[in-house]
Amino acid sequence: MGKMDTNVKESLDHIRAATQELHGAISDAVAKRGGATKADLEALAQKAKGVAETAKGSISTQHDAAKKHLADAVTHLEATQKHVGESLKSSAQAFQTSIQKALADARASAQKVSEAVAAKRSAISAKTPK
Amino acid sequence: MRNYVAVVFNDTSKAYEGLHTLWQLDDDAEVTVHGTAVVHRDALGNFQVDTKETHPALATGVGVGVGALLGLLAGPAGAAVGAAGGAAIGAATGGMVGATADLARADTRDQAAGETGFVLGVGQSAVVADVSEDWTSPIDTRMGNLGGTVYRRAKSDMEDDVWFDDYYIPDSYLYPYEYIPSGYSL
Numbered sequence: 001m002g003k004m005d006t007n008v009k010e011s012l013d014h015i016r017a018a019t020q021e022l023h024g025a026i027s028d029a030v031a032k033r034g035g036a037t038k039a040d041l042e043a044l045a046q047k048a049k050g051v052a053e054t055a056k057g058s059i060s061t062q063h064d065a066a067k068k069h070l071a072d073a074v075t076h077l078e079a080t081q082k083h084v085g086e087s088l089k090s091s092a093q094a095f096q097t098s099i100q101k102a103l104a105d106a107r108a109s110a111q112k113v114s115e116a117v118a119a120k121r122s123a124i125s126a127k128t129p130k
Numbered sequence: 131m132r133n134y135v136a137v138v139f140n141d142t143s144k145a146y147e148g149l150h151t152l153w154q155l156d157d158d159a160e161v162t163v164h165g166t167a168v169v170h171r172d173a174l175g176n177f178q179v180d181t182k183e184t185h186p187a188l189a190t191g192v193g194v195g196v197g198a199l200l201g202l203l204a205g206p207a208g209a210a211v212g213a214a215g216g217a218a219i220g221a222a223t224g225g226m227v228g229a230t231a232d233l234a235r236a237d238t239r240d241q242a243a244g245e246t247g248f249v250l251g252v253g254q255s256a257v258v259a260d261v262s263e264d265w266t267s268p269i270d271t272r273m274g275n276l277g278g279t280v281y282r283r284a285k286s287d288m289e290d291d292v293w294f295d296d297y298y299i300p301d302s303y304l305y306p307y308e309y310i311p312s313g314y315s316l
Contacts, residue, residue, distance in 0.1 A: 020307040031182045110306035111164055118132075118162035118262035125264055 011058045012066065016117055018051040019073065019110040022080065026103045036099075038088065045084040048106070052077035055113070065123040066116035073112035080105040132285040134301075135269060136203050137257045137278040138250060142170060144276055145255035146314050151272050152259055153308040160268040164260040165304025167196050171250045179303075180311050195303035199258060200250070202288045202299060203281065260285075260301050 025044055029036040056074045059067055083102035087095050137152075139145040145168050156163040168180045179196045183189040250256050257278075263269065266282065273280050288299055 023306055024309075027182050030188075031184050104302065107302050107306060111302075114162055114164045114306065115262075118164075121159055121162060122262070122264060 012062060012070075012113070012117055012120065015051065015055050015058065015070070015073075016110070016113045018047075018054065019077070019106065019113050022047055022051055022077075023103070023106040023110050026080075026084070026099065026106050030099055030103055041084055041088050044102070045081055045088065048077055048081035048084055048102075051109075052081060062116065063120040063123055065119035069112045069116035069119060073109045073116065076105045076109035076112060080109060131264070132260075132262050133266075133282050134199065134203050134285060134288060134299075135257075135259045135261055136200065136250075136281045137259075137269075137273045138281070139255050139257075139276070139278050140253070142168075142255045142314070144278065145170075145257055146310055148257045148273055148276050148278050149308060149310070151276060152257060152261075152269070155268050155272060160263075162262040164262070165301055165306050166257060166259045166308070167304050168255060168257055169196060169200065169250070170255045171252055173252055175252060177250070180309075180314075181303075182309070182311075192303045195300035196258060198300045199303070200256075202291055203258070203283050204249070258304065260304055 022044070025047065029040055029044060032040075052074055055070055055077060059070050059074070062070055080102050083098050083105060087098035087102065090098055137145075137148050139148060149166055149168055152161075152163055152166060155161045170178045170180075172178065177193065177197055179189075179193045181189055181192045183192050261269070270280050285299070292299055
């Protein structure tokens, strides 16, 4: 495997780990319910923004089979950021609605990135001589 | 190929070993895991899904969702009883839920067993997973070594079921990483 392939692999794996961490952090905040602080939520919004930017910036470097999935993941990551931002401005019932939407979009983003990983692995496997 | 898998174990600790092994197979690029959950059926026949959710209503929602997924995994018999049964059970018992409690019914269980063989018995635990796999042997071999029994349905087959039942595959309740509750250790 050449250097370019290694970088692409590391990049996609890094993005996948970041979306998994984001989902984990949001689900922890949901489980805390009223215990999540403003600082917690601001950190989540920043994390979502950072992962979205990293994923968006890496689309062009990815395997063709993975690009569409990664683009979909970016859409969900941007929605995650938006919903976490809304949760910061709301209280009680509205907070729960926003944070649950953020969790659903974070889950969807992790799913799309893992689908990108699967597509890339399958494409590479198909090319590898048996 | 995109498949949904249930691996049934006779005890909970083995189920968590199975969960860990599944994610190891992902790390090794043998398969790609999109989501997992661990479910149990207790001595009274109640289903429980291990979830981070602490609110009873939301925990019930997770249970109903994963239960419905198990119902689909069991084949058309399980899909037919689907979410309605799970919703009723979930609402009645809080976090102890599962649409596939219907599979405890003899007629449904027999039909499901005839279709896929998947039934979660009393005292058993299962790892439920959404995976992409080019070969079935990595999961079958590693889970077999742990004493697990693997049941598998293609996502496309499950989509055919839900198409006729006007329902969706509730896989968003699966954790997209290896989630082990604090009460368990490997």
